[in-house]
Amino acid sequence: MTDQADSGPPYRGYHDIGGLPGGPVACVERPFDDWQKLSEAIRGALEQKNRTVSLDEIRRVFESFGEQLYETLGFYERRAEALTILLTEKEIVTREEVLSRMDAIAAGRGQRVDHAARTVEPL
Amino acid sequence: MPRFTAGDRVTVLDLGKPGHVRIPWFIRHKTGRIERYCGAYPNPEDLAFGRPGLPAIDLYRVHFPQTELWPDYPGPPGDTLEIEVYDHWLEPAEPLT
Amino acid sequence: MTPEPIGYSADAVDPSRLVVEGHEGADYYALMTEAIHKILLEKQVLAPSDTDRVIAALEAPNVTWGARIVAQAWKDPSYKARLLADGSAAAREMGYAIKEAKLVVVENTSSLHNIIVCTLCSCYPRSLLGQPPWWYISKNYRARTVREPRAVLAEFGVAIPPPMEVRVHDSNADMRYLVLPKAPADAAERRFDDLVRIVTRNMMIGTELVEPYRDRG
Numbered sequence: 179m180t181d182q183a184d185s186g187p188p189y190r191g192y193h194d195i196g197g198l199p200g201g202p203v204a205c206v207e208r209p210f211d212d213w214q215k216l217s218e219a220i221r222g223a224l225e226q227k228n229r230t231v232s233l234d235e236i237r238r239v240f241e242s243f244g245e246q247l248y249e250t251l252g253f254y255e256r257r258a259e260a261l262t263i264l265l266t267e268k269e270i271v272t273r274e275e276v277l278s279r280m281d282a283i284a285a286g287r288g289q290r291v292d293h294a295a296r297t298v299e300p301l
Numbered sequence: 302m303p304r305f306t307a308g309d310r311v312t313v314l315d316l317g318k319p320g321h322v323r324i325p326w327f328i329r330h331k332t333g334r335i336e337r338y339c340g341a342y343p344n345p346e347d348l349a350f351g352r353p354g355l356p357a358i359d360l361y362r363v364h365f366p367q368t369e370l371w372p373d374y375p376g377p378p379g380d381t382l383e384i385e386v387y388d389h390w391l392e393p394a395e396p397l398t
Numbered sequence: 399m400t401p402e403p404i405g406y407s408a409d410a411v412d413p414s415r416l417v418v419e420g421h422e423g424a425d426y427y428a429l430m431t432e433a434i435h436k437i438l439l440e441k442q443v444l445a446p447s448d449t450d451r452v453i454a455a456l457e458a459p460n461v462t463w464g465a466r467i468v469a470q471a472w473k474d475p476s477y478k479a480r481l482l483a484d485g486s487a488a489a490r491e492m493g494y495a496i497k498e499a500k501l502v503v504v505e506n507t508s509s510l511h512n513i514i515v516c517t518l519c520s521c522y523p524r525s526l527l528g529q530p531p532w533w534y535i536s537k538n539y540r541a542r543t544v545r546e547p548r549a550v551l552a553e554f555g556v557a558i559p560p561p562m563e564v565r566v567h568d569s570n571a572d573m574r575y576l577v578l579p580k581a582p583a584d585a586a587e588r589r590f591d592d593l594v595r596i597v598t599r600n601m602m603i604g605t606e607l608v609e610p611y612r613d614r615g
Contacts, residue, residue, distance in 0.1 A: 196517030200538035213428035219452035238321035238349035385571035
């Protein structure tokens with residue numbers, strides 16, 4: 179393939195944000211939450227033990243699951259969403275199975291889940 | 302045998318691939334020089350779809366003046382950027398005269 | 399079967415639109431992660447010990463590991479030469495295995511300052527330093543550092559006198575990067591443990607200095 183320098187600006191995915199304008203860098207610290215660790219560990223364990231998922235697959239999913247989700251979710255939240263989509267794609271779980279399990283866990287804690295808004299609220 | 306060695310001038314292609322790629326938009330069509338050869342690695346564009354990504358592809362670090370990347374770069378002209386580029390995203394560029 | 403990617407467009411950068419820094423979904427995804435974990439355990443895709451082992455590996459690395467490498471390089475010129483030639487091998491000498499990629503160490507000098515970023519996601523030498531700081535994974539840092547590194551550095555209180563070169567390293571593929579900060583003037587007289595204590599995580603990313611650079615301009 180030849181260079182296409184005259185054929186317009188290069189393709190840019192919504193995740194490909196290097197050089198875009200942004201606000202001040204918030205020089206704050208946040209802890210590495212237990213659920214974030216568990217999410218990373220599930221991916222790591224599936225990668226190491228079963229070769230079921232790879233980090234590049236996770237990246238491919240969050241780079242294609244839509245700009246709106248990419249922009250609104252936090253870093254670990256994007257990766258957690260991508261993990262669920264990937265496991266669904268590989269038919270290891272179904273989304274319905276995951277969402278209903280979330281409902282059941284939340285109900286046991288007096289909470290309800292709004293899957294459209296992606297929130298968990300007290301009943 | 303890697304195609305390029307340190308010091309060679311290269312231009313980054315725009316392969317127009319819409320899948321998972323590791324070559325950001327802002328270095329495409331830009332010309333820099335090879336800083337070092339990094340070894341050969343499985344192709345992330347294949348790994349992203351659960352394939353093995355083999356044969357491994359040569360990877361280089363490419364050195365750019367910031368003014369090549371951003372015509373309106375706000376800092377001094379000596380500032381630079383280095384980034385990794387897989388062999389299939391590179392083509393040889395004319396040496397500086 | 400190759401799923402068709404969406405969200406790609408040939409749009410150039412719209413300078414009027416800032417990157418969106420999203421922080422939503424923590425409670426929801428904490429719950430989703432718990433649900434996925436339970437399901438994978440029930441299906442025996444994973445055993446409890448599998449994630450326990452990975453969590454231990456995630457929690458083990460810390461800033462001191464990197465600081466020890468830096469202090470060693472400050473104390474021992476031959477170690478420094480090996481570190482700059484092959485970061486992974488030199489880290490292994492100190493007892494640290496860089497698992498996820500190959501380590502490249504870049505040296506700050508009186509004429510060159512290095513700063514690390516990953517614009518596409520947030521690649522970072524996690525198996526050496528642990529999880530990256532919050533600001534490193536922020537979109538503002540990812541977006542701006544490659545285009546206006548000196549402005550970003552100024553927000554961290556770091557001034558680079560203009561005759562010096564600022565070199566940005568976009569950690570985008572199979573290397574991971576560690577900045578070797580410029581040693582304090584009295585490094586030769588100080589004890590190793592003392593030097594380890596002054597090295598911070600931000601110094602090894604390039605957003606903090608041991609001592610200010612002298613303005614040679």
